[in-house]
Amino acid sequence: MSVLDTRQRETTLRELQNRTFDLAIVGGGITGAGILREASLRGLSVALLEAEDFASGTSSKSTKLIHGGIRYLAMGHIHVVRESARERKRVHELAPHLAEPQWLMLPARNLIEFYKYRIGVNLYEQLGQVDAPDLHFNLSGEALAAREPLLDSGRYSRACIYREYLTDDARLVMANIRAGVHTGGVALNRIRVTGMIKEDSKLQALRAKCALTGEELIVRCKGVINAAGPWVESVCDLDGLRSEKPLVLSKGVHVVIPHSSLPLNEMVLLVTKDNRPVFAIPRGEVVYIGTTDTRYEQAANVWPEVQISELEYLFSPIKDYFGVELTLNDCLSTWAGLRPLIAQRGKSTKEISRKDEIWISKSGLITIAGGKLTGYRKMAEETVDTAVKLLNLSVSNESEDIPLPGGDFSGDVGQQVSRLKMDYPMEEDKALRLIRLYGSEAWDVLALDPNPVSHGTSIVIGELIWAIEQEGATTLEDIIYRRTRVAFYRPLEVPGIIESAASATASILNWSEDQRASEVESVKTRFQSDREFN
Numbered sequence: 375m376s377v378l379d380t381r382q383r384e385t386t387l388r389e390l391q392n393r394t395f396d397l398a399i400v401g402g403g404i405t406g407a408g409i410l411r412e413a414s415l416r417g418l419s420v421a422l423l424e425a426e427d428f429a430s431g432t433s434s435k436s437t438k439l440i441h442g443g444i445r446y447l448a449m450g451h452i453h454v455v456r457e458s459a460r461e462r463k464r465v466h467e468l469a470p471h472l473a474e475p476q477w478l479m480l481p482a483r484n485l486i487e488f489y490k491y492r493i494g495v496n497l498y499e500q501l502g503q504v505d506a507p508d509l510h511f512n513l514s515g516e517a518l519a520a521r522e523p524l525l526d527s528g529r530y531s532r533a534c535i536y537r538e539y540l541t542d543d544a545r546l547v548m549a550n551i552r553a554g555v556h557t558g559g560v561a562l563n564r565i566r567v568t569g570m571i572k573e574d575s576k577l578q579a580l581r582a583k584c585a586l587t588g589e590e591l592i593v594r595c596k597g598v599i600n601a602a603g604p605w606v607e608s609v610c611d612l613d614g615l616r617s618e619k620p621l622v623l624s625k626g627v628h629v630v631i632p633h634s635s636l637p638l639n640e641m642v643l644l645v646t647k648d649n650r651p652v653f654a655i656p657r658g659e660v661v662y663i664g665t666t667d668t669r670y671e672q673a674a675n676v677w678p679e680v681q682i683s684e685l686e687y688l689f690s691p692i693k694d695y696f697g698v699e700l701t702l703n704d705c706l707s708t709w710a711g712l713r714p715l716i717a718q719r720g721k722s723t724k725e726i727s728r729k730d731e732i733w734i735s736k737s738g739l740i741t742i743a744g745g746k747l748t749g750y751r752k753m754a755e756e757t758v759d760t761a762v763k764l765l766n767l768s769v770s771n772e773s774e775d776i777p778l779p780g781g782d783f784s785g786d787v788g789q790q791v792s793r794l795k796m797d798y799p800m801e802e803d804k805a806l807r808l809i810r811l812y813g814s815e816a817w818d819v820l821a822l823d824p825n826p827v828s829h830g831t832s833i834v835i836g837e838l839i840w841a842i843e844q845e846g847a848t849t850l851e852d853i854i855y856r857r858t859r860v861a862f863y864r865p866l867e868v869p870g871i872i873e874s875a876a877s878a879t880a881s882i883l884n885w886s887e888d889q890r891a892s893e894v895e896s897v898k899t900r901f902q903s904d905r906e907f908n
Contacts, residue, residue: 378555378846380883386562387584391591395419395560396767397758398580398595400567400609402426403433404747406601407547408754410554410561416758417770420559421593423582425566425605427852428551428845431676432603433747434544434856435711437628437653437665440465440473440748441538458748459502462539465546465751469781471790471813472546473539475508478641478653479522481530481695488512491534499536510536522639524696538641540655543747544856545811548845549778550750556779563846570598570612570737577613577737586848597765599757600741604674604712613739619731621743622717623674627684628664630707630865636661636698644691652691657863658803660706663688670712677900678710682907707865707904716744732760740764780813790814798824804832811859812840828874831867833858838878848883850876850893851900861901868901 377386397413399406402424413420424430440462466473480495482488495510513521514532525533551561569581571592579594600609604623638656646652654663666684682702689700716731730745730753742757762769783790790813791805798805798820808816822836841847841857853875854868855861861868872894880890 377560378552378844380842380846380848383562383586383848386560387565387587387589387591389560390421390423390562390565390582390593393419393421393560394594394596395421396595396765397421397597397599397761398423398593399599399601400580401600401602401605402428402547402551402561402563403431403601403603404429404543404547404550404750405433405603405742405745405753405757406599407433407550407554408750409599409601409742409757410559411550411557412751412754412758413761414554414557414559415771415774415776416762417558418758418762418767420554421595422551422554422559422561423565423567423580423593424561424563425585426676427563427848427856428561429544429547429856431605431674432711432713433547435626435628435709436543436747437626437655438541438543438662439538439653439655440541441478455498456501457752458746459498459504461748461752462502464775465541465748466539467777468751468775469546469549469778469813470783471780471787471810472541472549472778474541474787474810475537476540476641477535478538478643479525480534480536480643481525482532482534483530485532488532488534495534495536504537508537510534522642524636524638524698525642526695526697530695535640540641540657541747542810542859544859546747546750546778548857549780552779552845553776561846563852564848567609567612570614570739572737575737577739596767597761598739599761600739601757604714606714606741606743608674610735610739610741613735613737615735615737619733619743620717622715623670624713624715625668625670625678625710626665626713627680627688627710628662628708629680629685629688629705630660630662630709630862631700631704632706633659633661635700635704636663636692636696642695644695646687646691652688654692658807660863660865662862663692667713674712677903678712680708680710680904680907684710685907702907705905707862707901708907709862709904714743730756732757734760734764738764780815783814790816794820807832807863815840827871827878831871832864833860833867833871833875835878838875839882842879842882850879850897853879854897855900861904865901865904868897872897872901 396418397420399422410422480491519527564585567580571579577598579592583590602609642654644652733741745753790809794805819836819840822839827833841853847853876894
């Protein structure tokens with residue numbers, strides 16, 4: 375039985391306490407998840423400890439693109455763009471359902487802007503070694519109007535359209551964690567690292583506390599990797615030293631609206647009045663718009679508040695490009711995440727490089743900070759390389775590009791959708807949703823129970839079982855927000871499934887009635903706060 379089976383949590387706690395690991399990773403976002411997979415593939419014994427839920431912070435609240443960051447070309451960050459652009463293809467090979475090629479439109483206001491885009495995209499494609507079928511194309515006039523009828527063709531008469539990759543950040547984290555566990559790693563959520571144990575000033579173990587039982591334990595290891603994202607400095611504090619370089623937290627806000635309010639055909643990159651990029655991305659029955667990029671002065675928070683002014687900032691380019699005047703009444707949901715950036719004197723958050731850095735403290739704590747979602751796999755390789763060299767670890771295997779769970783299929787997502795509909799007759803959008811979340815494992819999920827959680831919803835009972843037995847979900851929030859993703863992509867369904875999903879989960883995990891009611895109230899409160907602004 376999978377060690378990510380929530381019902382086997384006690385067994386995992388005992389394993390953490392009874393083994394000595396080569397590496398212990400602090401942080402279960404995309405960086406930590408990638409390191410877990412990479413280290414396990416090399417034959418190292420490795421444990422990952424996450425204080426909240428896997429991907430509960432930044433790594434479930436991004437713009438959900440595996441992209442090279444074309445705007446960084448203008449900043450001169452050629453290395454970051456080259457590496458990110460090439461990594462897109464590698465992630466696509468590992469998980470085609472979690473790095474899905476999509477066309478992204480760059481509307482231009484004039485010829486100068488149009489040629490600037492063309493030059494930038496050409497360079498971007500050369501750096502990324504883009505294959506011929508995925509090279510950009512240009513549209514104007516009637517052809518552009520036919521492609522994206524909503525675009526104000528009077529103001530934006532030309533567009534450059536190029537390939538980027540759509541992902542689901544939380545599902546990508548989960549796939550990497552499961553890959554690491556399948557190859558011998560150990561991962562546990564809701565277990566907070568509270569201290570570090572040293573011998574002769576060198577790290578030897580971590581103190582940790584289980585949030586569900588209150589149990590305290592010691593995890594012995596040869597080395598510790600700090601991959602805590604916005605909480606990197608807090609982990610450095612446990613080591614008794616400040617982080618080598620200060621972090622700056624940048625808040626990124628996204629707003630979810632009905633597709634009917636903004637019926638886009640393509641992903642579109644918009645430019646705000648202060649020259650920042652904002653994406654409008656259609657996803658099923660919704661379109662999400664983001665992101666902002668403002669300095670966050672408070673302590674790192676899993677759920678940063680969303681301000682009315684931030685939503686108005688995102689609404690402004692929508693009116694400019696499409697003539698659609700959105701209001702707060704259009705808002706179905708929001709999410710806000712914190713990007714951990716390495717401070718650079720005199721630069722605003724939007725100017726700071728997204729390049730990652732690795733630091734090593736006197737005690738041997740290895741910290742990985744900065745970076746982008748797209749480059750997670752490369753960051754993992756570099757971090758494990760550093761750990762192996764520093765700790766003189768014995769590596770039994772070379773890491774391979776083995777597909778992530780659900781990624782072992784040929785053809786594209788559309789072909790998988792067609793196959794799924796033949797085996798389990800359903801609407802196109804429901805089949806697409808399942809393939810995007812689970813890939814080839816969609817059949818395994820449906821085999822558990824293909825019936826909807828409640829009448830008229832797209833979420834099936836098999837997803838709840840899968841989230842608990844295969845993905846370590848411990849709360850209703852884990853399931854609604856980070857496993858099924860219904861809170862972000864199908865928010866209109868949330869009120870109709872909370873009670874029934876809680877009852878089904880309670881029967882699997884043997885919750886008391888008081889706990890079931892508490893879980894329901896927690897998700898209702900969380901979901902309501904996603905639509906309350908200051």
